[in-house]
Amino acid sequence: MAKKQFKTESKRLLDLMINSVYTNKDIFLRELISNASDALDKLHFKALTDNSGITAGDLYIRIQPDKKARTLTITDNGIGMTKEELEQNLGTIAKSGTLAFRSAMNAKDAKDAGEKPSEDKETDIIPDDGPEVIGQFGVGFYSAFMVAKKITVLSRAYGSDEAYIWTSEGLDGYTIEPAALAFHGTTVMLELKDNAGDENYDKYLETYTLRELVKKYSDYIRYPIKMEVETTRVKEHECECEHEHEEGEECTCEHEHKEPEYETVTEDQTLNSMVPLWRRNKAELKDEDYNSFYTDKFHDYEAPLMHIHSRIEGAVTYNSLLYIPASAPYNLYSKNYKRGLQLYSNGVLIMESCEDLLPEYFGFVKGLVDSPDISLNISREMLQQNRQLRAIAAGLKKKIRSELEKMLENSRSDYEKFYEAFGLSLKYGIYESYGMEAENLQELLMFRSAKEDKLITLKEYTDALMENQTEIYYACGESPEMIRSLPQYKYLIDKGCDVLMMTDNVDEFMVKMMNGYKGKPFKSITDNDVNIASEEEKKAMEAKQAENRELLDAMKAALGEKVKEVRLSARLADSPAALTSEGPLSLEMEKVLSEMPLGGNAKAERILELNPDHPVFEALRKAKDAGEAELTNYTKLLYGEALLMAGLKLDDPADFAAAVNALMIK
Numbered sequence: 001m002a003k004k005q006f007k008t009e010s011k012r013l014l015d016l017m018i019n020s021v022y023t024n025k026d027i028f029l030r031e032l033i034s035n036a037s038d039a040l041d042k043l044h045f046k047a048l049t050d051n052s053g054i055t056a057g058d059l060y061i062r063i064q065p066d067k068k069a070r071t072l073t074i075t076d077n078g079i080g081m082t083k084e085e086l087e088q089n090l091g092t093i094a095k096s097g098t099l100a101f102r103s104a105m106n107a108k109d110a111k112d113a114g115e116k117p118s119e120d121k122e123t124d125i126i127p128d129d130g131p132e133v134i135g136q137f138g139v140g141f142y143s144a145f146m147v148a149k150k151i152t153v154l155s156r157a158y159g160s161d162e163a164y165i166w167t168s169e170g171l172d173g174y175t176i177e178p179a180a181l182a183f184h185g186t187t188v189m190l191e192l193k194d195n196a197g198d199e200n201y202d203k204y205l206e207t208y209t210l211r212e213l214v215k216k217y218s219d220y221i222r223y224p225i226k227m228e229v230e231t232t233r234v235k236e237h238e239c240e241c242e243h244e245h246e247e248g249e250e251c252t253c254e255h256e257h258k259e260p261e262y263e264t265v266t267e268d269q270t271l272n273s274m275v276p277l278w279r280r281n282k283a284e285l286k287d288e289d290y291n292s293f294y295t296d297k298f299h300d301y302e303a304p305l306m307h308i309h310s311r312i313e314g315a316v317t318y319n320s321l322l323y324i325p326a327s328a329p330y331n332l333y334s335k336n337y338k339r340g341l342q343l344y345s346n347g348v349l350i351m352e353s354c355e356d357l358l359p360e361y362f363g364f365v366k367g368l369v370d371s372p373d374i375s376l377n378i379s380r381e382m383l384q385q386n387r388q389l390r391a392i393a394a395g396l397k398k399k400i401r402s403e404l405e406k407m408l409e410n411s412r413s414d415y416e417k418f419y420e421a422f423g424l425s426l427k428y429g430i431y432e433s434y435g436m437e438a439e440n441l442q443e444l445l446m447f448r449s450a451k452e453d454k455l456i457t458l459k460e461y462t463d464a465l466m467e468n469q470t471e472i473y474y475a476c477g478e479s480p481e482m483i484r485s486l487p488q489y490k491y492l493i494d495k496g497c498d499v500l501m502m503t504d505n506v507d508e509f510m511v512k513m514m515n516g517y518k519g520k521p522f523k524s525i526t527d528n529d530v531n532i533a534s535e536e537e538k539k540a541m542e543a544k545q546a547e548n549r550e551l552l553d554a555m556k557a558a559l560g561e562k563v564k565e566v567r568l569s570a571r572l573a574d575s576p577a578a579l580t581s582e583g584p585l586s587l588e589m590e591k592v593l594s595e596m597p598l599g600g601n602a603k604a605e606r607i608l609e610l611n612p613d614h615p616v617f618e619a620l621r622k623a624k625d626a627g628e629a630e631l632t633n634y635t636k637l638l639y640g641e642a643l644l645m646a647g648l649k650l651d652d653p654a655d656f657a658a659a660v661n662a663l664m665i666k
């Protein structure tokens with residue numbers, strides 16, 4: 001019989017498959033199993049109305065490896081295909097599938113050629129790696145050519161007596177001939193390619209590999225996926241003693257027992273678990289069920305902090321099962337951390353980690369989404385798919401946030417545990433979105449309160465403001481101890497204000513991206529315009545400032561460009577002097593930036609503040625009277641001291657040392 005040719009576009013695709021653009025050849029099995037499962041679905045549906053007596057329990061899929069012949073056969077007793085259907089379905093690639101696949105390949109080709117992918121919105125959920133593309137667009141059957149040099153499909157349509165056999169060795173076309181098959185359904189037999197170099201196709205004949213692949217990709221197919229598996233067991237033999245033993249019971253009498261003998265038996269096993277946990281009713285599931293599912297599936301040894309199981313029906317229907325792990329993986333903030341949720345379509349895994357389902361700041365969430373609306377089968381338009389995905393992502397984001405808020409309200413210690421592990425992610429979420437996500441995330445933030453020495457939320461802080469307090473005070477430093485030793489700290493605490501102690505590098509950068517919290521601006525305690533002093537205090541300070549104008553100007557002159565201004569402050573409590581800054585960059589931010597590889601040159605605008613009530617101030621006044629040299633010396637000393645107190649390095653250590661020496665030999 002003459003060979004028929006594949007349609008041109010199918011040829012192109014076949015070519016791509018055979019020459020394996022894709023590295024993940026494993027997915028061919030998932031594709032064939034999904035096709036079989038669809039064929040069983042179709043028959044099941046038909047049988048509901050035709051008195052055939054066929055029930056779901058009669059339907060199955062079978063995998064048969066044959067090591068000698070190097071063939072792998074996948075059989076189903078589903079709806080089967082007529083001659084025309086074989087021709088139509090396997091001679092051309094499902095039309096919509098070809099279309100979607102082609103646009104994906106075009107985008108990929110363009111990218112490989114260094115061009116920008118087309119502006120076409122339809123392509124923007126296509127991931128970089130090929131195998132996902134195949135699954136997503138369901139060009140499934142042809143993927144078998146990645147591992148097979150020859151494919152034979154024997155099929156008999158339900159309700160027909162005729163069977164046909166379709167054979168193809170790839171690019172050079174296919175043949176269809178009459179054949180015999182005792183029962184309706186389809187048998188797909190793959191003659192595996194020869195092993196070559198690194199490519200080992202024999203593994204697809206190994207029970208272990210087949211079982212793993214079914215578990216990974218097709219565990220939740222509704223029909224049993226059976227396979228004959230060889231196992232060894234202890235051979236039963238007659239015990240020589242007189243006692244009667246229950247069947248299977250071991251004899252413990254004191255006489256000689258024969259060494260146990262083993263035998264190899266073949267048994268039929270169902271490889272898949274069939275019912276996905278996430279499709280089961282919440283009411284019948286216990287925490288243990290959720291937790292052991294999590295530890296198995298996501299390879300964590302620790303039970304999760306929380307699970308969120310929901311089913312949404314509406315514009316998009318989906319089941320989702322999300323987990324918040326108990327601790328952060330070591331690589332969470334590194335490039336090689338793989339975030340994303342597993343994406344299933346009706347129980348079939350289409351994507352191992354779909355990044356688009358989670359905002360980056362919830363990247364620590366593990367879990368999966370199963371939606372019949374994201375179809376493995378390509379009858380839907382891409383654009384629509386894309387929208388569905390976005391709708392799901394928006395739903396999940398809201399859900400995760402509200403569940404975290406609930407946790408914060410109802411089980412504070414769990415929330416604190418969560419925050420310790422993942423709080424940083426939330427902060428980066430605000431910072432990296434330039435504050436766009438602040439509204440979404442601000443209620444989830446926590447900082448250590450100076451007054452209470454425990455984590456509090458912004459709401460708790462603002463609920464407890466002092467009567468005349470209009471600002472949220474925070475202080476940055478390496479540790480709470482460092483913060484408590486800041487010269488400005490005592491002043492605010494003495495006024496009765498609480499101070500949020502921020503010890504993460506990102507904290508102040510994040511705060512600057514937030515537009516305050518509920519109308520209250522954030523103010524660093526080292527900022528020069530902290531607005532807590534009473535009117536009288538302010539007036540008194542202005543008067544003192546005017547009185548000491550000359551001294552302050554002389555000190556500014558001694559420091560030159562190092563500071564923008566030297567002035568008096570009422571906020572220094574026990575310290576004679578302190579540095580503060582003006583402008584967008586604070587001293588703390590300067591410190592963080594200077595530790596980064598590319599941030600070395602950013603400098604905060606410094607202001608040296610003096611405490612007029614400190615005895616040192618009196619000494620300064622005297623030094624001024626004693627002459628310029630002495631005042632310059634004292635000024636350098638105070639400036640150096642203020643730098644050190646702020647945790648910064650001395651600008652000019654030699655100059656500082658000389659000033660100390662001058663003081664000692666006076």
Ligand code: ADP
Nearest residue numbers: 035036039080089094138139140141186377378
């Ligand atoms: P898709 O499954 O995305 O439509 P495939 O190339 O995998 O694309 O399959 C093409 C078509 O061949 C299927 O839509 C189906 O109609 C038919 N088909 C494939 N495998 C089977 C099977 N085991 N039983 C019945 N029909 C099948």
